[in-house]
Amino acid sequence: MNRLDRIKGCLLGGAVGDALGAPVEFLDWATIERKFGSSGIRNFAQAYGVTGAITDDTQMMLFTAEGLLRAKVRQASRGLCHPPSVIHHALLRWYLTQGGEPATEVAKDGWLIQQQALWSRRAPGMTCLSALRECKSFGELARNDSKGCGGVMRVAPHAFFPEPFELAAESARLTHGHPTGYLAAGLFADILSRLLPKSCSLEEAVLGSLQQYGDREGMSETRELIELVLAFHEKRVRPTPKVIALLGGGWTAEEALAIGLWCALMADSFEQGITWAVNHSGDSVSTGMIAGNLLGIQLSCASIPARWLASLELREVIEQVAVDIDRVPRVYAGECGEDRTHDEQICQRYPGW
Numbered sequence: 432m433n434r435l436d437r438i439k440g441c442l443l444g445g446a447v448g449d450a451l452g453a454p455v456e457f458l459d460w461a462t463i464e465r466k467f468g469s470s471g472i473r474n475f476a477q478a479y480g481v482t483g484a485i486t487d488d489t490q491m492m493l494f495t496a497e498g499l500l501r502a503k504v505r506q507a508s509r510g511l512c513h514p515p516s517v518i519h520h521a522l523l524r525w526y527l528t529q530g531g532e533p534a535t536e537v538a539k540d541g542w543l544i545q546q547q548a549l550w551s552r553r554a555p556g557m558t559c560l561s562a563l564r565e566c567k568s569f570g571e572l573a574r575n576d577s578k579g580c581g582g583v584m585r586v587a588p589h590a591f592f593p594e595p596f597e598l599a600a601e602s603a604r605l606t607h608g609h610p611t612g613y614l615a616a617g618l619f620a621d622i623l624s625r626l627l628p629k630s631c632s633l634e635e636a637v638l639g640s641l642q643q644y645g646d647r648e649g650m651s652e653t654r655e656l657i658e659l660v661l662a663f664h665e666k667r668v669r670p671t672p673k674v675i676a677l678l679g680g681g682w683t684a685e686e687a688l689a690i691g692l693w694c695a696l697m698a699d700s701f702e703q704g705i706t707w708a709v710n711h712s713g714d715s716v717s718t719g720m721i722a723g724n725l726l727g728i729q730l731s732c733a734s735i736p737a738r739w740l741a742s743l744e745l746r747e748v749i750e751q752v753a754v755d756i757d758r759v760p761r762v763y764a765g766e767c768g769e770d771r772t773h774d775e776q777i778c779q780r781y782p783g784w
Contacts, residue, residue, distance in 0.1 A: 436731040439753040444727020446489045447739045448719030452709035453478035459712040460672040471710030483742035486553040488584045494525040496588035497543045504783030507763040515601045516570035526563040542780045556581040562606040578609035580687035583616040584717040587724040590623030610649025615684035656689035664696045670707040680713030691721025701726045701734040
């Protein structure tokens with residue numbers, strides 16, 4: 432399994448978890464059980480009039496990736512770059528697709544914003560919308576005290592770029608001002624980045640991240656829940672809707688990360704982990720997405736059931752973003768030869784002005 436396999440697995444896995452959870456995002460477990468049976472939802476069902484529909488979680492993950500790629504292009508072509516500002520600009524492009532009216536001028540260039548399927552409202556989070564509406568300059572931090580999961584659920588692409596913890600935390604802080612809201616995002620990206628080497632297990636990645644960042648001021652809520660998950664894992668406690676409720680509903684950053692992490696730690700397969708992660712009374716799309724990112728980066732997209740990939744909305748776009756995350760840094764590192772057409776194609780897709 433090479434680097435591209437892991438990137439594709441991570442992004443597609445997250446999107447699949449998002450799509451499986453979309454039809455049940457706002458349902459409690461009793462309602463899910465009545466509607467889909469005692470095992471809960473196990474196949475894509477209609478959400479927003481589409482079978483296999485992604486939500487705002489995947490949309491924002493893609494625009495975060497776009498921001499990281501455009502920051503890479505700008506840094507390579509102009510020498511100076513503040514990546515969080517470029518990511519912020521990308522998130523404001525997403526805000527445009529949701530019908531928002533930013534307070535600052537937003538460039539509508541690049542290829543991602545041209546994907547018409549992204550111009551769909553899929554229950555976008557109010558915290559993200561209000562923070563993006565209120566910002567007056569790129570890189571301006573959110574002026575709220577929210578620790579909602581809208582920051583952590585979108586930062587998986589940071590795992591494939593330098594400084595994953597610091598930049599993912601600052602990226603999440605563009606919309607979520609509570610330390611738990613952005614530090615959980617940093618921890619998630621760092622855990623994912625540690626899974627790129629083949630020799631690292633998920634448990635080792637979590638322990639390494641906690642050792643390095645767990646004592647940061649503001650990390651206590653996230654650390655305590657993850658330590659509880661590690662205790663569950665050691666005792667082989669399986670995630671059921673009833674036990675998941677002990678961690679919360681996944682509506683806040685630390686809860687979403689803990690639930691997704693627990694399901695990924697305990698799963699014997701991609702499918703098992705994702706079905707656990709979405710079948711509970713809570714934010715099924717964010718917990719499903721986080722579990723999918725974690726399982727996909729370890730197992731690659733070959734582990735994702737074909738029936739899910741076949742009907743996943745925007746699959747081709749997600750795969751192209753994964754290819755670009757792998758390719759763009761290599762082009763600018765000189766690993767792709769002297770053919771400058773690579774640079775021209777990249778600049779058209781990800782203008783780094």
